[in-house]
Amino acid sequence: MVTEYICWDCEKGYQPQDLQRAAMVLKQHGLVAFPTETVYGLGGSGLCPEAAKRIYEAKGRPSDNPLILHISKSEQLPMIADRIPDVAYSLMKAFWPGPMTLIFHKNKCVPREITGGLETVAVRMPSHEAARMLIEAAGVPIAAPSANTSGRPSPTTAAHVREDLDGRIEMIIDGGAVNIGVESTIVDLTEDIPTILRPGHITKDMLQQVAGEVRMDAGLLGTDSDRKPKAPGMKYRHYAPRAKMTVFDGELDVVVKQINDRAREYPAAQVGILASEETADSYTHGQVVSAGSRNARTIEQGLYSALRLFDHKGVKVILSESFSQEDKGEAIMNRLMKAAGQHIIYLSRE
Ligand code: TXA
Ligand code: MG
Secondary structure, three states: OOOEEEEOEOOOEOOHHHHHHHHHHHHOOOOEEEOOOOOOEEEEEOOOHHHHHHHHHHHOOOOOOOOEEEOOOHHHHHHHEEOOOHHHHHHHHHHOOOOEEEEEEEOOOOOOOOOOOOOEEEEEOOOOHHHHHHHHHHOOOEEOOEOOOOOOOOOOOHHHHHHHHOOOOOEEEEOOOOOOOOOOEEEEOOOOOOEEEEOOOOOHHHHHHHHOOOEEOHHHHOOOOOOOOOOHHHHOOOOOOOOEEEEEEOOHHHHHHHHHHHHOOOOHHHEEEEEOOOOHHHOOOOEEEEOOOOOOOOHHHHHHHHHHHHHHHOOOEEEEEOOOOOOOHHHHHHHHHHHOOOOEEEOOOO
16 A cells, blocks of 8 residues: 655645545545644544454554544544533633543443444544534544554654655655643543553643642552553553663663663673663763753753654664653653653662
């Protein structure tokens, strides 16, 4: 299959004929990757089992891992969700359109192929103009997981999508680099207390200000080893570069020293170091990649690109700094730890 590339420009938007072609691909149950404010999505017609099947095939994704339905206006919600609690309306008013996904009981018209066999459905209204126009033009909710091969870091540019899916899907819409860089916060509204199933750009504090008490999924915290994460996707090693990765946690100068020492155990070409702008110059041996600035809080935006860059460099091991857990750092550390298969070393000052 030859993948067609079209452009979305943040000032000029779509060429009208391009938007129509993209909508037509979706209507015919084909796949279109498109930018959202979080990461690129791999879109297929949201109420159509065949499109869901193609999404799973293109990504190589286990079919028990459900998809998020993307809508462009709130009126589309009752069509796909059932028993919508009042708190949903407050959360939607505060954070939609934007990087928050809500889990509801599903309505009958949502096929099980979309929900991985579950009786619940994930819904999000993205704020990216290109995504919203595409959903409008398609005339139906769009099912869209992140547009990466299953297990790899999510794509934050069209070039990342091309790396994973060129020749496997009908179309890629290039809207440049996304501005957030990690996936949406997932909040389950089917329990009495809203529960975060995946941390993201919208933090627990932000949700609590609107919804009152909010919990973290116990399976996510790893406090109770018997509990699996409730979002099926959170149980896999994920967001991962090919090399074996270890995260070092502790005071920053101790971490830098330890990574410098460990790096010398490998040939320089084979060891990757995931650093930050503030520390990158402190490393003397290995392939140093900065995810972004700690002070300017750009790690969220640069993390996935940095992980992919290690694949291009062909390193065998990655030694990574850890980042603040505060605030939006919760999402960053959640993704980093999954990329490292939870492999972390805690360092204390001697
Ligand atoms: O920011 C995002 O959310 C991006 C953009 C493209 O919108 N999408 C995204 O989709 O990250 P995906 O498929 O890569 O991740 C969806 C996550 C998975 O962990 C999946 O298990 C969980 O949402 N999920 C979907 N439906 C669910 C449900 N009914 N119950 C629990 N978890 C669900
Ligand atoms: Mg994903």
